[in-house]
Amino acid sequence: MTIRNLDAIFDPKAVAVIGASTRPGSVGRMVMRNLLDGGFAGPIMPVNPRYNSVEGVLAYRTIADLPVTPDLALICTPPEQVPEMVRQAGQRGVRAAVLIGAGLGRTYTAGGASLAQAAVEAARPTGLRLVGPNTLGLVVPKVGLNASFAPARVPRGRIAFLTQSGAIGTAVMDHAVAHGIGFSAMISLGDCRDVGFADVIDYLAGDPATRAILLYVEAIDSARRFLSAARAAARNKPVLAIKSGRVPAGARAAFTHSGAATGEDEVYEAALRRAGILRVGEIGELFDAVETLHRLQPPRGDRLAILSNGGGPGVMAVDSLIAAGGSLAELAPETVAKLDGVLPGVWSGGNPVDIGGDSDAGRYAEALDILLEDKGADAVLVLHAPTGVADGADVARVVTKAAERTRRPILTSWLGGQGAAPARRVLNEAGIATYDTPHHAVRGFMHRVGYRRIQDMLMETPSSVPETFTPDVAAARAVIAGARAEGRSRLTEIEAGRILGAYGIATIETRLAADAEAAVAAAAALGFPAVLKVASSGITHKSEVGGVVVDLQNADEVRGAAASLAERLRTRAPGAPLDGFLVQRMIRRPRAHELRIAVIHDPVFGPVISFGQGGTAEELVDDRALALPPLNTVLARELMMRTRVHKLLLGYRDRPAADLDEISGVLIRVAQMVVDLPEMRGLDVNPLIADDMGVLVLDAHVEVFPGGGARGPLAIRPYPLDLVETVTMADGRHAVLRPIRPEDEPGHQDFVRHLTPEDIRYRFFGVVREFSHTEMARFTQIDYDREMAFIARTRFDGGDIPPVKPGVLPDETGAETVGVVRVVFDPDAVDAEFAVVVRSDLKGRGLGIRLMNKVIAYCRARGIHRIVGQVLRDNRPMRKLMVTLGFTVRDSLEDDVVEVVLDLRKTAESPAPPASR
Missing domain, CATH: 3.40.630.30 (Gcn5-related N-acetyltransferase (GNAT))
Known part of the structure; x- marks a missing residue:
């Protein structure tokens, strides 16, 4: 990660276009025209031995012939010429180059290397920075630089946009021009062979002309560099992202396009949240979110009060709010009483507050002032549908005056087309967030709520770990070493229990019995009732072969269960060896919840911790949330809160709350295990039972990297x-x-x-x-x-x-x-x-x-x-x-x-x- 020479990209004093052309439709001609039309004040020097001039500008045969050494070179030549042009540019003293166009990653040299890699190698001796290949180019309006072949002229603004897709770049610029949105910079990164997201985010984080950073991400090449840069930038200015590849087919397409591993979308979701980045779904939402963050004060929570002059718009807003995970504010009795005193008797009587289609600006003013005083509402959404009774612009002016008197966030949505334009203009000039529809207004509110939460996570001071614990790392490593010595990458359940025990995680005592009689002896020693499980290195999930029998009351039932388990293994998993039987004491905690904690290995971000509902139906329930290690108390609690089972863990009816401190403690210990044991590839604890008596692991599996393998550095560096x-x-x-x-x-x-x-x-x-x-x-x-x-x-x-x-x-x-x-x-x-x-x-x-x-x-x-x-x-x-x-x-x-x-x-x-x- 380095910003070395990035000033040559974003603020060059002279530019060369290598491969500039007069051929209609060529990239070299479009880039040259855009540069000239953009108003760049420095020298623009075309390089092409076939022309005396390009677009009326004197052309030069070679890079060496240039009268001035350019800071930035735009290389528009055929792919096979690019590595040599990069070499010549570096030797001339050029500090950065943009490889415009595609094909370098799929065309190879005689030695078998891709032309893209050859270009990188050609740049390395001189420190020349490369953007691309497979890039649209870049636009920096503040210096009049349009170093791209984009068709639109981009206005100046305070938003920076980074994209891996040139097509998305042109679409974003077209959208921005149509909506009057300006940019401080737009850069198409392409394949990120050298200059990548982390480098540019670092540069823009210190750019005073940039108010917000927007990203279109297909894949990240270096997780730690990206997260480090994004976390630093997000502390100072909003960073928002569209991440494509949400579904497997999309992820495969993104891999084909960018050439980088994409990882699992849920993992990206967790990583972006940890980095303080607000994720959105599409281009329009991206810009809406930027304006929302700029205009709307951060609400204290997600409770929204809705004021409308019609029932329909209010109901639409409620539907969108609940679907997005927000809460409808419950009006205080005194608020309802005050509204009763100023509104007609037919008003809705609650939230949403429908004040009637005949409402004028005065009625809006009285109702809005009352709602803004209610401490149970974190923000107020004002809706207005056009009527013949009141001028919408007058109502908008009432809202602007109310906004001047309060610190509580106010959002607005004026429905309609031309008739609503004057009111929207009033609101925009006053800096009040306004949207075309109730749905977009609610979405904007939830963007602000979500952004407040991730910013709080960035700034949160975690409390101490519930109890100090000293893991026996040496003991855990000895268990892993023993399995590796036997050529195994999957540990036995007993070995997994020893590793968990080394980290102070309570596990049920488990004994391995070679045959039925040994199982009877183990059950007698542990105490009845007993649980018997089949032990086989050939199966992953015992439930798939019916490999667990519970509540065995005596020796005869244990013998019978052993025979049944052996037969099921033979018929349902032919060829899987019978390694014996696992014996445990039956645990009766009928009010306990079954949870699952797992460590999965993502190809991009490395180890990821998963938490959610467990048991045999956990795959069908699909209730899990992910987080990157390391964890602390606050991060562990936040991970738990993102699951549906969390509400159950809080207690309901006659079921007391589970011990949340103990659960978060297990998550922290598992995270520490990830930090300490780089040879561990995966962990699956299922079920972890949890209730008001504490937590207990009933089953666990550990997988390690084969041989002497180990994971790379964690995406987020742990405490040293x-x-x-x-x-x-x-x-x-x-x-x-x-x-x-x-x-x-x-x-x-x-x-x-x-x-x-x-x-x-x-x-x-x-x-x-x-x-x-x-x-x-x-x-x-x-x-x-x-x-x-x-x-x-x-x-x-x-x-x-x-x-x-x-x-x-x-x-x-x-x-x-x-x-x-x-x-x-x-x-x-x-x-x-x-x-x-x-x-x-x-x-x-x-x-x-x-x-x-x-x-x-x-x-x-x-x-x-x-x-x-x-x-x-x-x-x-x-x-x-x-x-x-x-x-x-x-x-x-x-x-x-x-x-x-x-x-x-x-x-x-x-x-x-x-x-x-």
């Missing part, structure tokens, strides 16, 4: 436990140095309160009394791929911080945060900007140098070239520390600030304080 250490300060007190966690927010807020005004000024270059939750969440909930923050924590109550054990967080009971060093990497992972501060009352104990040494070592290990920081000129202690650590101090553009730089390629290891333990 290997960077935790304990150190001794100069006063003998011990402190833990570790990466920051979201749970550290309260302690971090307290840490800031302990800083003196001077230290706050030195750190933040200004006066800061206290940070809001959102601001503090940005400090404590970080993406470890993009930045790192190490904190120091110690105790003041006479207790001590225990030594760190590998892979385990130390017990920090009673500890306080006393120092922090933060470093943020640029997208190219070349430079890193740091800031460090130690609590004012603990200076002089060696913490500052320890924190700096830790972050310097970390940056060196990451391959960072330079560490850079800004220090106030009068902060002499910090300047002295930087010199001690080998930093160079130099003047900056600001008079009161100096810049400190450490070149890690030239410096040796930093000086260390006394040894830590």
